[in-house]
Amino acid sequence: MIILNSSQVIHLTAALGGLDALPALYGRVLVPEPVLWELEAGARLDDTPRRLRTVPGIEVYALATGVCRSWLASWTSARRR
Numbered sequence: 309m310i311i312l313n314s315s316q317v318i319h320l321t322a323a324l325g326g327l328d329a330l331p332a333l334y335g336r337v338l339v340p341e342p343v344l345w346e347l348e349a350g351a352r353l354d355d356t357p358r359r360l361r362t363v364p365g366i367e368v369y370a371l372a373t374g375v376c377r378s379w380l381a382s383w384t385s386a387r388r389r
Contacts, residue, residue, distance in 0.1 A: 309337075309338065310337055312330075312338070314343045314347055317339065317343065318347070321354075327360060330363070331364065331365025335365075337363075337367065340368075341369060341370045344357060344361075347360065
């Protein structure tokens with residue numbers, strides 16, 4: 309699992325031409341919601357926010373909970389076994 313901030317997202321998108329490889333490398337890729345907001349504020353400069361939302365395996369989570377809902381559900385399910 310990896311948690312990305314805006315600088316990482318911008319630089320990896322530029323260096324790799326996208327973020328598609330990240331889920332294969334790290335499994336879960338989490339992006340805090342404020343990071344997405346920051347990227348959207350600069351969206352007129354590039355299409356990084358759109359790319360971020362379209363890659364399967366990259367999840368945006370709200371900081372209010374601090375936990376991505378789908379991760380919490382899978383973790384809870386695994387603990388019940």
